[in-house]
Amino acid sequence: MTTLNRRDFMTSAVAAGAALGAPGIVHAQGKVTVGMAWPGMQDAVWSTSHKLLNEFAAASDTEIELVFTAADMDVAKQASDANDLISRGVDLLLVFPIDSKAISSSVKRARDAGIPTMAFLRQVHAEAKHQADVFVGIDAKYQQLSSARTVFEKMKADGAAIGEVLWVSGDIRDENSRLRGVGLQEACDEHGASIAQDLVGNWDPQQAAAALAPALKAYPDINHISVASDVMMSGVRQVMQDAGKWAPHGDPNHVYLSSVDVFPIGLELLRSKHLDADTIFDVTGMCRTAVELMPRLAAGETFDSDVLIQGPVFTPDNVDDPEMQSQLWAT
Amino acid sequence: MSDASRSLVTRDSSVPRLWHWFSARPALLPVVLSVVMAVIFALTVPNFADLRNIMNIFGQLGFLGFLCIGMTYVMVAGGIDLSSYTVVSAAAVVGATVMVATETTLPGCFLMLLIGCVFGAINGVAVAYLRMIPFIVTLSTMVVAEGFAIWFTQAQSVYGLPDAFIDTFSARVFPMTLGITARPVGTPVAGIMVLMVALALGFVLSRTIYGRRIYLTGANEETARVSGIKVRQVKFATYVVAGAMAGITAMILTADLGTATTAMVRDVRLMDIIAATVIGGASLRGGKGSILGTMFGLLFLTMLSNAFNLLGVSPFIAMVIKGTVLVAVIGLDVLRTK
Incomplete structure (x- = not known):
C-alpha cells in the first residue's frame, strides 16, 4: 500500500x-x-x-x-x-x-x-x-479519479466485489463538481464498475444526507460510496450510522468510501479507517x-x-507520514 | 486692553468664524480633502499622477457615481436607499438577457432603466404614500432585487452581449498624452457620462424651484407641507431618480465587465456610496447635501483606494480609514447642527 x-x-x-x-x-x-x-x-x-x-x-x-x-x-x-x-x-x-x-x-x-x-x-x-x-x-477530474481508483485497487486486494458506486456529487452548476464526476466515471470504467446513482449534495452535508438516505435503501448491497468533497462527509456519516453501515475497514459491515479535499473530518475518518482514500485539494x-x-x-x-x-492521495496507511502531513493546509 | 489680551480675543473669535464659514459651505470639505489628498498622492505615490491612472480614476467614478447621485437626492429629501446596489444587478441581468436574445442594444438599455425606475417607484410609494420607514422599506427591496436577480438567472452570468453595446459604454474617447505617458490615453465614456449627469442633476437640485422643494422637504417636512409643497410627490420622485441612476449604473457596469451577474456590486460598496454622500455634506437627517460635494466625496474615496492599491498597502487598512473618515464626518455634521 x-x-x-x-x-x-x-x-x-x-x-x-x-x-x-x-x-x-x-x-x-x-x-x-x-x-x-x-x-x-x-x-x-x-x-x-x-x-x-x-x-x-x-x-x-x-x-x-x-x-x-x-x-x-x-x-x-x-x-x-x-x-x-x-x-x-x-x-x-x-x-x-x-x-x-x-x-x-x-x-x-x-x-x-x-x-x-x-x-x-x-x-x-x-x-x-x-x-x-x-x-x-x-x-478536479484527477482528484476523484485518483481517490476512487485507490479504493477500487484496495477492494481488489481485499477480494471485495466491484460493482456499483453511489456518487454524492456537489453542485450541478459547478465545473469542479462536474469534472469530479467525470473522474469517478473514468475510475469506474477502468475497473468495470458503474455509477448506480448521482446524488446531488450541493456541497451541503444536510442535502447530501437527504439524497443518500433513500439511495442506501434502494441499494442495500452497495459497497462503495464516492463523495465529491469532505465538506459533505458529516451528512454521509450520519446517514450511514443510521443505516447501520458505518464501520471501519476490516469490519464485515464496512462500506468503502472515497472522497476529495482532505479537510479535518477527512483526516479524522482516515485515521479511524472509515474513509479509505481522500485526494487533497x-x-x-x-x-x-x-x-x-x-x-x-x-x-x-x-x-x-x-x-x-x-495532489497526493491520503489513505489510512499514509495519513500520518511527515511527507503527507507537510501537504496539509486546511487543518 | 493689552496687546496680549487683544491677540487672544482675535484668535478665539477667528476659530468659530472659520468654523461657521465651513459649516455654511459643507461641499467645501470634500473639495479641500480631495485636492489635498491628490497633491499628497501625486507627490508620494508612484504612477498616481500618470495620465493613465488619472483616467482610470475618472472611469471608476462612473461605477458608483450614478448611485451616489441618486443617494444624494434621496438623502437631501430626508430618506435613505439601501437597495440601489442590488437593483443594479436586477436591472442588468434582465436587460442583458434581452440584449443577448435580440442581439440589439436599445431594448435592453431601456429595460435596465425601466427596472431601475420600477424599483425606485416601489420604494417611493412605500415611503412617501404608505409612510413606511425608508430604512426598512429599502432593506426589503434590496433583498427582493437580489432574490429576483438570482432567480431570473439561476445565479449564472449573462454574457454574449452585442459588441455595439460594449463598445459604446466602455469606450475611451478623446485620446491625449501628458507627461511621461508614452501612449495616448482615452477618456472613459463612463466618466464623461457621470460628469454630465452630475452637472444636470446638480443644477436641478441647487438652482431650480424643484430642488428647493427637495431641500425644504428634507429639512422640515411639516413646514414644507404648510408651504404648499406636495411632499409625497417630492419624496416619491427622489426614489425614482435613485432607481433611474441604478439603471444607468447597470448599463455602465454590464458594458465594462462584458457580462451581467448577480454580484456586480456588493454590500460593502453601499458603505462607499453612503460615505461619499455624507462626506459630500449630506446629512442623515435630511435637508443638506449637494451633488458637487458628493462627487468630490466619491473622488476622495476612489483616490484613497487607488493610492493604496498602487502602494500595495492592505485593502483592509483602506477600509479602516474609510470607516473612520465616515464616523468623523458624521460627528462633524452633529457638531455643525448644534
Whole structure:
C-alpha cells in the first residue's frame, strides 16, 4: 500500500512537472512585480493561498513583489482593482476570478497594456473572448479519479466485489463538481464498475444526507460510496450510522468510501479507517507552481496548456507520514 | 486692553468664524480633502499622477457615481436607499438577457432603466404614500432585487452581449498624452457620462424651484407641507431618480465587465456610496447635501483606494480609514447642527 501511495505522489509531481515544461529552471531576471486581484480573504482557500504565495515568493530565486488587492466578492470592485494594478504598471496580473466571464474584460485591459495574466484556481470561462495567458488550478477530474481508483485497487486486494458506486456529487452548476464526476466515471470504467446513482449534495452535508438516505435503501448491497468533497462527509456519516453501515475497514459491515479535499473530518475518518482514500485539494502545490511560473510569464514565455495540479492521495496507511502531513493546509 | 489680551480675543473669535464659514459651505470639505489628498498622492505615490491612472480614476467614478447621485437626492429629501446596489444587478441581468436574445442594444438599455425606475417607484410609494420607514422599506427591496436577480438567472452570468453595446459604454474617447505617458490615453465614456449627469442633476437640485422643494422637504417636512409643497410627490420622485441612476449604473457596469451577474456590486460598496454622500455634506437627517460635494466625496474615496492599491498597502487598512473618515464626518455634521 505504501508503494501505491508513493507512486501516486510521484505521479502527481511528474504531471505537474510535465505541465511546467522544465521544472526548477527559472529564468533569472530583475524584480518581478505581480498584481493580485483577489476575491477577498473570507474563505480559507483565499487566505491560505495569499499566505502561501507570499511565502513561496519570499523564498524564490527571483525577487518577487506581490501587490495584493481584495474585492470582497464584488465583481465591479475586482475590475477596478485590476485597473489600478494595470495603472501601477505591474509585470504580471494574477487574477483569482470572482466571475469567470466578467474577468475577461480585465484580461483584455491587461493585454492592451502589455501585461500578461495568470488565472488562479478559477479559469476564465472557455467562451469568454479574452483568455488568461496561463491557468494554474486544481485537476478536479484527477482528484476523484485518483481517490476512487485507490479504493477500487484496495477492494481488489481485499477480494471485495466491484460493482456499483453511489456518487454524492456537489453542485450541478459547478465545473469542479462536474469534472469530479467525470473522474469517478473514468475510475469506474477502468475497473468495470458503474455509477448506480448521482446524488446531488450541493456541497451541503444536510442535502447530501437527504439524497443518500433513500439511495442506501434502494441499494442495500452497495459497497462503495464516492463523495465529491469532505465538506459533505458529516451528512454521509450520519446517514450511514443510521443505516447501520458505518464501520471501519476490516469490519464485515464496512462500506468503502472515497472522497476529495482532505479537510479535518477527512483526516479524522482516515485515521479511524472509515474513509479509505481522500485526494487533497492541493493549495500548497498550486501556490508553489504559480510562483515558479511568475518570472517566466513576466519574461514573455508562453504556455500552450493549463497547469493543473494533482495532489497526493491520503489513505489510512499514509495519513500520518511527515511527507503527507507537510501537504496539509486546511487543518 | 493689552496687546496680549487683544491677540487672544482675535484668535478665539477667528476659530468659530472659520468654523461657521465651513459649516455654511459643507461641499467645501470634500473639495479641500480631495485636492489635498491628490497633491499628497501625486507627490508620494508612484504612477498616481500618470495620465493613465488619472483616467482610470475618472472611469471608476462612473461605477458608483450614478448611485451616489441618486443617494444624494434621496438623502437631501430626508430618506435613505439601501437597495440601489442590488437593483443594479436586477436591472442588468434582465436587460442583458434581452440584449443577448435580440442581439440589439436599445431594448435592453431601456429595460435596465425601466427596472431601475420600477424599483425606485416601489420604494417611493412605500415611503412617501404608505409612510413606511425608508430604512426598512429599502432593506426589503434590496433583498427582493437580489432574490429576483438570482432567480431570473439561476445565479449564472449573462454574457454574449452585442459588441455595439460594449463598445459604446466602455469606450475611451478623446485620446491625449501628458507627461511621461508614452501612449495616448482615452477618456472613459463612463466618466464623461457621470460628469454630465452630475452637472444636470446638480443644477436641478441647487438652482431650480424643484430642488428647493427637495431641500425644504428634507429639512422640515411639516413646514414644507404648510408651504404648499406636495411632499409625497417630492419624496416619491427622489426614489425614482435613485432607481433611474441604478439603471444607468447597470448599463455602465454590464458594458465594462462584458457580462451581467448577480454580484456586480456588493454590500460593502453601499458603505462607499453612503460615505461619499455624507462626506459630500449630506446629512442623515435630511435637508443638506449637494451633488458637487458628493462627487468630490466619491473622488476622495476612489483616490484613497487607488493610492493604496498602487502602494500595495492592505485593502483592509483602506477600509479602516474609510470607516473612520465616515464616523468623523458624521460627528462633524452633529457638531455643525448644534
